[in-house]
Amino acid sequence: MSGNKIANLGSQEVKGNARRVRYLLPATCYLKLLFAACSLLAVHAQESRGGQDFFVGAFGEAVGYGYDGVAYGGGLIIGAGSGGALGLRVLYALDDIDITFLEVTVFARLYIFGRDAFSGPFVQLNAGPVIYLHSDIDQKGYGNISAGLSTGWRFLLGKRFFAEPTLRIGYPYLLGGTIAVGFRTGSR
Secondary structure, eight states, X not given: OXXXXXXXXXXXXXXXXXXXXXXXXXXXXXXXXXXXXXXXXXXXXHHOOTXXXXXEEEXXXXXXXXXXXXXXXXXXXXXXXXXXXXXXXXXXXXXXXXXXXXXXXXXXXXXXXXTTOOSEEEEEEEEEEEEEEESSGGGEXXXXXXXXXXXXXXXXXXXXEEEEEEEEEEESSSEEEEEEEEEEEOOO
């Protein structure tokens, strides 16, 4: 499949010719948004008291970023909070026609079981930049805003380890499925 037919890569096919599409924000704005989100996470983690949960993990994901189907990849997740959590999620994925996706999103999570929960079902809002890279030199470094809603379940494996299956829907992807495993520090 030709590179100019790839969804959301900064080009559209118009009568056989590719033309550039403008994005909502320049690349420096995406970096500033990412910095602000990381600062917010750091402040939240610093204000956490003894009952708060801090977690870090790795995940694998299949997500509908590819033009012809699915992109596969993995990444890291880090967050803090009980009952709700703020965090950062980084995904690196590749589809079947050599398009690489780098997604860096900030998330806000709410555990369904209440203020003191740090496991069980949750809903999560995700937002941040996604950058597309293609092996074709004419299509390197395009960006877009990624935003969506996730739902999942955190299973505790002993006191310190967890597993999280998650489904997400949003833009510019349609659907994604994630399995995360990680380590948590919490007094409970």
